[in-house]
Amino acid sequence: MSVCGAARCRGAVRRILQQNRAVCSHTSGSTPEGIREKLQAFPGGSVELQKQRDSGVALLTVNNPARMNAFSGSMMLELEQRVRELETWTEGKAVIVQGAAGTFCSGSDLNAVRAIANPHDGMKMCEFMQNTLTRLLRLPLISVALVEGRALGGGAELTTACDFRLMTSDGVIQFVHKHMGLVPGWGGAARLVRIVGSQNALKLLSGAKKVDPDTGKQMGLVDEVLHCSSGEGNALSHAERWLGQFIQGPAPVIQAVKRVVVSGRELPLDEALQTERSVFGTVWGGPANLEALALKPKHK
Ligand SMILES: CCC(=O)SCCNC(=O)CCNC(=O)[C@H](O)C(C)(C)COP(=O)(O)OP(=O)(O)OC[C@H]1O[C@@H](n2cnc3c(N)ncnc32)[C@H](O)[C@@H]1OP(=O)(O)O
Numbered sequence: 001m002s003v004c005g006a007a008r009c010r011g012a013v014r015r016i017l018q019q020n021r022a023v024c025s026h027t028s029g030s031t032p033e034g035i036r037e038k039l040q041a042f043p044g045g046s047v048e049l050q051k052q053r054d055s056g057v058a059l060l061t062v063n064n065p066a067r068m069n070a071f072s073g074s075m076m077l078e079l080e081q082r083v084r085e086l087e088t089w090t091e092g093k094a095v096i097v098q099g100a101a102g103t104f105c106s107g108s109d110l111n112a113v114r115a116i117a118n119p120h121d122g123m124k125m126c127e128f129m130q131n132t133l134t135r136l137l138r139l140p141l142i143s144v145a146l147v148e149g150r151a152l153g154g155g156a157e158l159t160t161a162c163d164f165r166l167m168t169s170d171g172v173i174q175f176v177h178k179h180m181g182l183v184p185g186w187g188g189a190a191r192l193v194r195i196v197g198s199q200n201a202l203k204l205l206s207g208a209k210k211v212d213p214d215t216g217k218q219m220g221l222v223d224e225v226l227h228c229s230s231g232e233g234n235a236l237s238h239a240e241r242w243l244g245q246f247i248q249g250p251a252p253v254i255q256a257v258k259r260v261v262v263s264g265r266e267l268p269l270d271e272a273l274q275t276e277r278s279v280f281g282t283v284w285g286g287p288a289n290l291e292a293l294a295l296k297p298k299h300k
Contacts, residue, residue, distance in 0.1 A: 035124045042073030042112035049082045056093035056251050061100055068106035069099040080132045086139050093247040093254040094142040096239055097162055102231025107153025126185035133161035133187050138262050140255040142246055146239045147171040148230035157188025164223040166239050168230045173211040175204050196221050250288045
């Protein structure tokens with residue numbers, strides 16, 4: 001990449017990081033440290049990250065099978081740490097978010113929820129998870145939620161923080177919040193409206209409807225139904241195969257694609273166009289561009 005291209009690339013990355021910082025600072029006066037201490041008091045499970053350097057695909061696994069992969073407090077902290085690691089993975093192209101042991105995620109750990117059921121702590125937890133999931137969605141990597149088994153409550157919200165949702169034939173996404181006397185607070189409602197439209201979002205949230213793969217596909221919530229069952233062990237290879245069609249080519253180009261889509265999705269048009277120009281500058285005249293020009297391709 002030329003010196004100019006590298007400078008423009010740094011500018012584009014700075015812009016995305018500034019957006020993320022703006023999200024992180026948009027709180028109602030709570031300190032991140034206070035949140036972290038509270039969450040650390042509810043340990044259990046883990047969030048694991050495996051970067052597959054050959055393919056450029058990372059696996060992010062929500063791992064708390066004894067509680068159907070519910071998020072303990074320490075897992076919320078780990079998720080933030082994993083997202084931070086992915087933000088700087090320059091060789092990466094994509095991330096698959098999955099649950100351990102054949103089920104996706106049953107939301108927040110109800111034991112932790114009971115212990116922090118006061119509004120102040122609830123708001124802090126909500127802000128923390130909103131910020132983390134916003135950063136997950138803004139990663140310069142193509143993200144896929146692989147829904148095997150159930151995605152409930154915060155688990156359903158987590159699926160909306162990915163670019164795509166794939167579901168096994170027996171998978172279920174359910175925003176059960178209303179049954180809990182809640183609404184989504186991890187950003188899941190705002191994202192759901194953008195994915196399926198306000199009419200469908202209202203139906204899913206007010207009815208706490210179970211979304212099966214076919215209904216999900218019709219609504220546009222599910223991008224592909226994988227023809228395998230949860231826990232069979234081959235859902236991941238199906239997902240990787242599906243993802244393969246979108247991640248051919250060098251990582252800088254895939255990351256540039258994701259960046260222009262994020263800015264188009266989130267910024268006012270003039271700012272999105274400005275970001276698009278900056279990102280364009282990072283690939284124009286770059287190795288992949290020069291190689292393609294030398295090959296004189298025909299796009300038949
Ligand atoms: C952000 C807002 C939120 O996320 S609020 C939380 C929303 N989630 C929920 O309400 C899920 C409640 N759980 C359930 O409905 C069921 O456990 C589901 C997931 C359908 C599984 O049912 P089933 O296959 O019969 O298994 P089970 O109930 O015996 O569960 C196995 C063990 O896992 C536990 N578990 C499950 N979900 C949670 C959770 N969210 N928090 C804490 N623990 C959870 C169950 O309690 C059960 O544990 P144990 O074996 O009884 O010790």
